[in-house]
Amino acid sequence: MRFTIDKEQFLKGLLIAGRGIGAKNANPLLLCFKMEMTNIGLEITASNGDVTVFTRVPLKLNEKEIIRNYSLGSSLITARSLTEIVRKMEGDELSLDIIDESVAKVDDGNTTFKLPCVAADEYPDIDLEKTGTxxxxxxxxxxxxxxxxxxxxxxxxxxxxxxxxxxxxxxxxxxxxxxxxxxxxxxxxxxxxxxxxxxxxxxxxxxxxxxxxxxxxxxxxxxxxxxxxxxxxxxxxxxxxxxxxxxxxxSIVPQDFNYSLQVNAAQLLNSIDRVSVLSTDSAAVVKLLMTNDGVEISSSGDQNGSGSEKLSIILYTGERLEIAFNALYVSQAVRALGSEDVVLKFVGEGKTFVIVDPKDDSIIELVTPRRTR
Amino acid sequence: MRFTIDKEQFLKGLLIAGRGIGAKNANPLLLCFKMEMTNIGLEITASNGDVTVFTRVPLKLNEKEIIRNYSLGSSLITARSLTEIVRKMEGDELSLDIIDESVAKVDDGNTTFKLPCVAADEYPDIDLEKTGTxxxxxxxxxxxxxxxxxxxxxxxxxxxxxxxxxxxxxxxxxxxxxxxxxxxxxxxxxxxxxxxxxxxxxxxxxxxxxxxxxxxxxxxxxxxxxxxxxxxxxxxxxxxxxxxxxxxxxSIVPQDFNYSLQVNAAQLLNSIDRVSVLSTDSAAVVKLLMTNDGVEISSSGDQNGSGSEKLSIILYTGERLEIAFNALYVSQAVRALGSEDVVLKFVGEGKTFVIVDPKDDSIIELVTPRRTR
Missing domain, CATH: 3.10.150.10 (DNA Polymerase III, subunit A, domain 2)
Structure with missing residues (x-):
């Protein structure tokens, strides 16, 4: 196998296939790319056993020649080494040449690398055929x-x-x-x-x-x-x-809510982040105390101290309610919605609550509260 | 003790003093700032036992009032907690108030934090008086x-x-x-x-x-x-x-050199980085083979493969010489010089060599070579 290839497209292919390579593997062949030069392009396969990625660098892309001067063949080359050297090489084009089946020579006209390689027939069989719907x-x-x-x-x-x-x-x-x-x-x-x-x-x-x-x-x-x-x-x-x-x-999604709190998403995220700063635990617990007079958000860092502030809200409807929750869960849910405002809807104390985007009912976030002391 | 203080200047003082705080300390008081409000400013002391930092936030800076509404006193407050809450608070000004000697209340008008604190007289004595020259x-x-x-x-x-x-x-x-x-x-x-x-x-x-x-x-x-x-x-x-x-x-700096290689610093750094990419060892060994025909730079990643290229040089004077070195040592030395070009001067094979800036003789870098197999 040999080919001369556009460096940028080659690296792109290696980076895509590289998602199939694990950090470690009991089978060292699964730390290699299977590279196969065919008449329609360079095919790169990578697998960690659970996930397999196959990608093809085509001979031409938008009329531009990507691969030239090639001979058919295949080989296994350590994924990490090949990716790193291609990333570091400065030429716009480089050639890869398998010398005597055990050494791959990669050259951009200035720098030459020699990498060990293995015959491709040792690679496990992988079936990527689509069946069913x-x-x-x-x-x-x-x-x-x-x-x-x-x-x-x-x-x-x-x-x-x-x-x-x-x-x-x-x-x-x-x-x-x-x-x-x-x-x-x-x-x-x-x-x-x-x-x-x-x-x-x-x-x-x-x-x-x-x-x-x-x-x-x-x-x-x-x-x-x-x-x-x-x-x-x-x-x-x-x-x-x-x-x-x-x-x-x-049926786990609650339907009838007695309390509803609408807030600006960024302000809620800021307040959660601020009042939970003293928590050393990764699962900081934050408390909302909602009344018709306003909403207080607070957190106890236990022996480190405590923080509290008045939460800027858009609208609260309901009686007095106190709810504590894992700060990370609510922050991640609010970020996932990606909306300007969010609405938190509650059934009552201790009950699972939901967080929604008032303008998009395709997504719902549920959070189980923590006990308030 | 109490004071109302400009947030930015307070945080600046805490970050400076924070350099004296270690990640851990057998004495928990050394994880605290000693804060002392005096008639000339707020004095913050931090020490890990080996290093002590003392800094003063003045009452006024360039005619601007930094601290107001203060009462004298002192206290010990956990450095990490205080720094983090001040960093997160949004007000331009905040006040710190020691309540009943064991709780510090920090408030910016919207958010309130309560932190545990300890009487300052428990802090170790620290002498920062300058004596001698x-x-x-x-x-x-x-x-x-x-x-x-x-x-x-x-x-x-x-x-x-x-x-x-x-x-x-x-x-x-x-x-x-x-x-x-x-x-x-x-x-x-x-x-x-x-x-x-x-x-x-x-x-x-x-x-x-x-x-x-x-x-x-x-x-x-x-x-x-x-x-x-x-x-x-x-x-x-x-x-x-x-x-x-x-x-x-x-006397360890060699004086008489038989070989001299002048190169562009950035090109040398790039070449070293590129040819050593296959080394898994943090101490990659790179080899220079210098002759009158040119200079080859190469590296062996052992079982991972090898890389080599022709080094772009400005001038080489001397006979054929082969020198191997720790890539990190030479790269750090070249970066420390901070010059456009560098000159590597050699006495001979296996001998300590020097790296200098041809335009600045105030600094010299020495590197002991590695054996070339």
Missing amino acids: VFSIPCTDLTRIIEQTAFAALDKDTRPILTAINLKAEGGLFTATATDSARLSRKSVHIDESVRFFANVSAKTINDIVKLFDNNYEVEICSTGEKMILSFGNTTVSTRLIAGDYPISK | VFSIPCTDLTRIIEQTAFAALDKDTRPILTAINLKAEGGLFTATATDSARLSRKSVHIDESVRFFANVSAKTINDIVKLFDNNYEVEICSTGEKMILSFGNTTVSTRLIAGDYPISK
Whole structure:
């Protein structure tokens, strides 16, 4: 195998495929890119066993020649080394040449690197064929859905199913739900009525995948029963499904509220941040005391001291209510909404409350309160 | 004690004094600021036992009232908490009030924090009086001297005296030397002939101290035999001297060179960075092969592969020479010089070499080479 390639496009391909490479792997071949020069482009595959990324650097892009002077072939090259040297090289174009099957020579006319490489037939077989229902949605839509929900998934492996984001398409709605059991985030968008789809996939992985999207494309999605496969542009990604029943039903969202607090999102975030500054615990607890006279927000840093202030509000309706919550949960929910104002709606003391954007009912954030002392 | 104070000036004082606070301390009182309201200003003292910082926020600054409505007194307040709440508060002015000796109330009219505090008489006695020779140099000069040398000191405690920077004034020269025994950096500036001064102080500490300098001031320096004291503006810092004989004599700087390589500093740094990219070791070894035909720079990442390129040079004089060195040592030395071009001068294979700025003979960098296999 040999080829001469546009440096920028080569690096772009390596960085995309690099999302499939883990920091460590028991199988050292899975720290390599599989590189295959074909008659339609340079194909780069990377996999950590759970996630596989395949991408193709085409021969031409917008009439510009990207790859020239190539001979077909394939090889395995350590992903980190190859990415780092390509990043550092200064030429606009560089050539890669496999010498005697065990050394890859990379050269930009000034700098020469020699990297060890391995025959490609030692790489595990990877199946990226899409089977079953395949549907498409715009990359921008899926990105927004994931950004607004994935943060609420459990971030440790104590209950694997809760590290998943639950994706579901039925009855004309595509819905994503994530929860760590103390808070929940759910977002729905309209989709063709015929689409039926279910998958539980790692929230962390899908959050990484959407970062690869080129927003001009649509993404094609299917679930094979074992994995979810996403294709966009020249790239295909598969991620293993997380086994188990996703433990959330529609009925957990409260319906009748007795208290409603509308505030500017930025002011609420600032106040939470300020009054919780003395907490050494990462899970700072903040308290709202709401009355018809105003709303006080406060936090106790225990032996470190305490802070309180009057919260600037837009509107409060309801009697006196005291609610304490995990500052991080409410801050993340408010940021996920991304709206100018937010409305917090309460059923009563100790009851799960919701945070919504008054102008967008496609997304809902639920938070379980903490005990007030 | 109580006072109402300009927030920006208060925070500035806390951040300066904060340099005297360690991350941990066996004595919890040394995690506190000693705050004392006097008739000339608010005095803030912080100490970790080795380093003490004292600073005064004046009552007025450039005719502007900084502190008003005060009553004399003193108290100890946790440094980290006080700094964080002042940083987060939004008012332009805030007041601090000691309530019943054990609680400090800090208020900006909107947000109120309550912090625990302790009577100031529990704080250790700290003597910052200057005795012996006191001399002055511009803050900018001392900053540059320290920036250009301190990096070469040993960064671990295996030989405490080598963690020091050696400061010496005699015969009209003020000289700073730092070495970790494998490389050395030395810078001299002219000073009044009458000044005689010797001190070995922690390179890390003095590097932190010069960051506090206000460049419009001169810094007054003295050494009491146990500590070095520096005063600038409203701030005084003391740092404990490091005991022991500093192990460097003048004779270690080689005098007669047989090879000389002049290169653009930025190009040398880039080439070193590029060819050493495959090294996983933090101490990457880079090799120069110099001949009359040109200079090749190369590095072996061992099992990761190797990189080499032709180095762009300005001038090389000498026969064929091969020299290997720690990439970090040479890069740090070149950066410390801060010049457009640098000259590397060699005595011969395996011998200590020097790196100098061809336009400035006040500073010299020495590096011991590594074996070329």
